[in-house]
Amino acid sequence: MHHSNHRIGFKSKFGAIAALAGSAVGLGNIWKFPYVASTNGGGAFLLVYLFFTFAIGLPVMLAEFSIGRRAQQNILGTFRLLAPGTKWFLFGFLSIITASLILSFYGTVSGWTLEYIWLSMTDSLHGQSAEDFQTIFSSFISHPYKAVLWHIAFMVITGAIIMGGVQKGIERYSKWMMPILFIIIIALSINSLTLNESSKGLKFLFFPKFSELTGQGILAALGQSFFSLSIGMGILLTYASYIPKNNNLTHISLQVIIADTLVAILAGVAILPAVFSFHIDPQAGPSLVFLTLPQIFQELPAGQLWAVLFFILLTFAALTSAISLLEVPVSYLIEEKKLKRPWATLIATLLITFIGCFNTLSFGPLRDAQIFGMNLFDACDYLCSNILLPFGGVLVCIFAGWYLQKSTLYQEISNQESLKIRFFKLYVFILKYIAPVCILLILFHALGLI
Ligand code: TRP
Numbered sequence: 001m002h003h004s005n006h007r008i009g010f011k012s013k014f015g016a017i018a019a020l021a022g023s024a025v026g027l028g029n030i031w032k033f034p035y036v037a038s039t040n041g042g043g044a045f046l047l048v049y050l051f052f053t054f055a056i057g058l059p060v061m062l063a064e065f066s067i068g069r070r071a072q073q074n075i076l077g078t079f080r081l082l083a084p085g086t087k088w089f090l091f092g093f094l095s096i097i098t099a100s101l102i103l104s105f106y107g108t109v110s111g112w113t114l115e116y117i118w119l120s121m122t123d124s125l126h127g128q129s130a131e132d133f134q135t136i137f138s139s140f141i142s143h144p145y146k147a148v149l150w151h152i153a154f155m156v157i158t159g160a161i162i163m164g165g166v167q168k169g170i171e172r173y174s175k176w177m178m179p180i181l182f183i184i185i186i187a188l189s190i191n192s193l194t195l196n197e198s199s200k201g202l203k204f205l206f207f208p209k210f211s212e213l214t215g216q217g218i219l220a221a222l223g224q225s226f227f228s229l230s231i232g233m234g235i236l237l238t239y240a241s242y243i244p245k246n247n248n249l250t251h252i253s254l255q256v257i258i259a260d261t262l263v264a265i266l267a268g269v270a271i272l273p274a275v276f277s278f279h280i281d282p283q284a285g286p287s288l289v290f291l292t293l294p295q296i297f298q299e300l301p302a303g304q305l306w307a308v309l310f311f312i313l314l315t316f317a318a319l320t321s322a323i324s325l326l327e328v329p330v331s332y333l334i335e336e337k338k339l340k341r342p343w344a345t346l347i348a349t350l351l352i353t354f355i356g357c358f359n360t361l362s363f364g365p366l367r368d369a370q371i372f373g374m375n376l377f378d379a380c381d382y383l384c385s386n387i388l389l390p391f392g393g394v395l396v397c398i399f400a401g402w403y404l405q406k407s408t409l410y411q412e413i414s415n416q417e418s419l420k421i422r423f424f425k426l427y428v429f430i431l432k433y434i435a436p437v438c439i440l441l442i443l444f445h446a447l448g449l450i
Contacts, residue, residue, distance in 0.1 A: 022320025068240025201273030
């Protein structure tokens with residue numbers, strides 16, 4: 001098998017874990033998890049989420065890691081190498097498109113987080129009423145160009161990191177952003193626990209209300225788990241191709257999954273007790289982070305500091321995920337189109353930012369451009385999260401479980417049989433049967449078939 005030995009991967013194991021956990025921990029954990037969990041039965045949702053994450057997410061992630069590290073190529077080259085003469089390379093193209101589309105709407109919300117760092121640093125969020133926060137938020141996201149400028153700023157930072165390459169860009173920045181992110185979220189959670197009615201918020205998050213967990217909630221748990229872990233579309237293949245050959249893939253995937261789950265739960269602990277202590281409706285949904293939290297921060301001692309810290313946390317989480325998405329098209333352009341990294345980065349970033357601007361504007365000037373009754377942003381999110389990701393997830397399972405030789409998979413997971421692998425049979429069974437069926441259920445549900 002041919003390997004390009006000149007290819008640079010992650011330098012250290014810690015760097016690899018920081019980068020992979022950086023991809024996983026994102027807006028999905030902090031912006032989405034707390035309200036999805038608390039509106040779908042709290043602890044009941046959490047149990048289902050944990051089950052899916054470890055029973056299905058782990059095998060699928062391990063499959064993506066094994067395929068990626070085996071081939072040590074960009075995603076298109078990966079399928080050309082491992083499935084020569086087949087149509088599997090089309091899946092590579094689909095992944096590149098999906099990664100770019102996800103980034104195009106991810107960049108919109110990430111831009112908002114930058115504006116909110118700015119607003120809290122300049123203390124513009126101080127002394128406002130609930131209506132004021134509503135006005136600040138809605139006039140910002142519908143502004144003709146302000147949100148676009150922040151969106152572009154975010155994409156420029158993302159591009160600048162990717163321009164630095166695997167070691168001097170991705171690894172270097174993930175290695176300090178991720179530890180800071182952990183420190184901030186732990187500090188926010190501890191602070192939140194000291195509030196008067198924190199126990200109510202904790203109960204809301206952890207107490208299992210099985211009657212509120214619907215079939216839809218169960219599917220939401222699986223979808224949320226996949227999005228949060230960055231799996232299901234072969235997008236992580238690219239990062240996995242940079243994992244050093246002597247690292248234990250099972251350990252790395254476990255560590256990434258634990259880090260991701262921990263941040264999601266901590267985000268709930270940081271946000272919900274505060275929401276309850278200030279008698280705010282926790283079902284406020286996605287706007288919780290931009291409307292409710294700023295209001296809460298100003299009631300807290302040293303509120304401005306907490307606000308700045310929180311929005312920095314959100315930006316770091318978004319940034320380390322955004323670079324993992326941008327690296328997919330960039331590594332493709334470098335290795336398949338033989339472009340130099342700076343050019344590849346420039347082209348991919350410009351294109352994605354251009355598409356992204358339409359998503360950003362869909363809350364303002366373009367709000368009337370509707371697809372199936374959704375604005376462009378929501379349509380893009382729906383297409384990626386609910387259709388393309390599960391669709392790709394099934395393909396990953398078929399590729400790793402059915403197409404690839406079991407021995408190839410085993411070699412990669414066991415580091416050429418130097419590690420003892422205990423649950424290989426169970427793992428292959430999940431990959432072949434359980435995971436694809438569960439994922440198909442989400443897909444059919446999303447398409448309105450069940
Ligand atoms: N996992 C990230 C989050 O929770 C988002 C993300 C980054 C992603 N890369 C991905 C989602 C690849 C799906 C596929 O916010």
